[in-house]
Amino acid sequence: MERNLHKQLGNMKKSLFDQGYLDEQFIQLEELQDEANPNFVEEVVTLYYRDSARLIQNIEQTLENNPLDFAKLDNYMHQFKGSSCSIGAKKLKNECTQFREHCKTGNGDGCKRTFQQLKKEYAALKKKLEHYFQVP
Amino acid sequence: MGRDCCSSGAQELHVLAVDDSHVDRKVIEKLLKISCCKVTAVESGRRALQYLGLDGDKSSVGFDELKVNLIMTDYSMPGMTGYELLKEIKGSSRLRGIPVVIMSSENMLARIDRCMEEGAEEFLVKPVKLSDVKRLTNFILRGDEANQMGSSKRKLWDDPCSWFTTSCL
Numbered sequence: 001m002e003r004n005l006h007k008q009l010g011n012m013k014k015s016l017f018d019q020g021y022l023d024e025q026f027i028q029l030e031e032l033q034d035e036a037n038p039n040f041v042e043e044v045v046t047l048y049y050r051d052s053a054r055l056i057q058n059i060e061q062t063l064e065n066n067p068l069d070f071a072k073l074d075n076y077m078h079q080f081k082g083s084s085c086s087i088g089a090k091k092l093k094n095e096c097t098q099f100r101e102h103c104k105t106g107n108g109d110g111c112k113r114t115f116q117q118l119k120k121e122y123a124a125l126k127k128k129l130e131h132y133f134q135v136p
Numbered sequence: 137m138g139r140d141c142c143s144s145g146a147q148e149l150h151v152l153a154v155d156d157s158h159v160d161r162k163v164i165e166k167l168l169k170i171s172c173c174k175v176t177a178v179e180s181g182r183r184a185l186q187y188l189g190l191d192g193d194k195s196s197v198g199f200d201e202l203k204v205n206l207i208m209t210d211y212s213m214p215g216m217t218g219y220e221l222l223k224e225i226k227g228s229s230r231l232r233g234i235p236v237v238i239m240s241s242e243n244m245l246a247r248i249d250r251c252m253e254e255g256a257e258e259f260l261v262k263p264v265k266l267s268d269v270k271r272l273t274n275f276i277l278r279g280d281e282a283n284q285m286g287s288s289k290r291k292l293w294d295d296p297c298s299w300f301t302t303s304c305l
Contacts, residue, residue, distance in 0.1 A: 025263050032166050032266065040166060048159050078212065082241050083159045086263050 009135045016132070021125050026088030042133045048087050049126060055080045056119065063112055073111060074103040091121045149273055150202070153177040154184045154209035154221065155239070160262070164208060164239075167269040176204075181216030181224075184209065190228055204234055206276050208260075211240035211247065219251060226255040235276060239264055 016022045026041075033040040059076045062069060081096035095118040102110035151173045153164045161177045168175045178184050185191040188204065207225065209218040216224075218238050226232045235257040240247065248259045260268050 028263070028265060029163070032163075032170060034170075037166070044159060044162055047162060051158050078241075079157065082212075082262065083157055085241060086157070086159050086163055088263075 005135055009132070012128075012132050012135070016128060020090055021128060022088045023090040023093075024088065025085065029088065045087055045129055045133070048083050048089075052080055052083055052122070055083075056122065059115065063115060068106075068108045068111070070103040070106055070111075074100055077103065089125055092118065092125065095121055147277060148172055148174050149205040149276055150174045150176070151206045151208060151273075152184060152187060152204045154179075154181060154207065154213070154218065156180060156210065156213040160210065160239075164264060164269075167264060167266055168208075168273075170266065171269050171273045173206075173273060176202075181209070181213060181218070181221035184221055185216075185224060188225070188231055190224060190231065206272070207234055207236045208272075209236065209238060210262075211238050211242070211251070219247075219254065222251060222254050222256055235279075237272060 013022075016026075029041045029044060037043075055076055059073060059080070062072055062076065077096050077099050081093060081100070084092040084096060095114060099111055099114045099118065102108075102114060149172075151168050153161060153168065153175055155161045155164060155177070156179050158179075161179065165175045165177050176187065178187060182191065184207070187202070189202075207221075209221050211218040218240070222236050222238065225234060225236055232255070236255070237258045237260060238251045238256050239260045239262050241262040243261045251259050258272065260272075
């Protein structure tokens, strides 16, 4: 039974990496986990989703302004990118970079488009990680 | 993985970590604890200065008790940047001897140069790895030993091989 669970976990993790959701940083975090802190990665990820929910909301609201405040958007996205990077969220990190490029060129439509994509990736990763952490 | 630290009564470094990101604070705290450091983590440059007793108000802890061996600060923070914090610390006769390491997600040469010129020990690109922290803390520890032996401080990272030799002088 134990072996099947390990295999399940291994497959899930592999698919998260193969599909480009996560990168090496996630492994680095897992290596910091020990008996004293067996749920360290889950705690970090939970913290990430809690903090980034606020950022996402701020970005959403700021995108409704007219004209768009690109400096403000870039600032929010810089923070979001930083945290995403810290948990190894590869796809999200790339979406953030693209968003910031649009901010630099003042491309409002580009920002909005990229943000929609980003939200989808964000939600998808959240679901996958919730599933991942459920396996004991 | 060797987590058996402080077993031989080796000195425990006290590190002040400064980062506005909650996630990054949690991670750096863990990296430092694994590297056998005592950690105080704060969320802003202001708070850091308060803790160090540099903002005019008397800190609640006596200066001797809070002896900080290393400060690790994020560069981009609202209010006071890591660079500004660095300048405040290096501008203080009492605190300028404390090594300050800057952490940043942006690998910009101009930024790195500016920080090093202002007296930063090192500039780490995020995400910070355990190997970065271990190398740093080992260096600080050996620097302390060298100081105690009355020899002058050297920048060991210019010669990575010297980290692994015992005869460093």
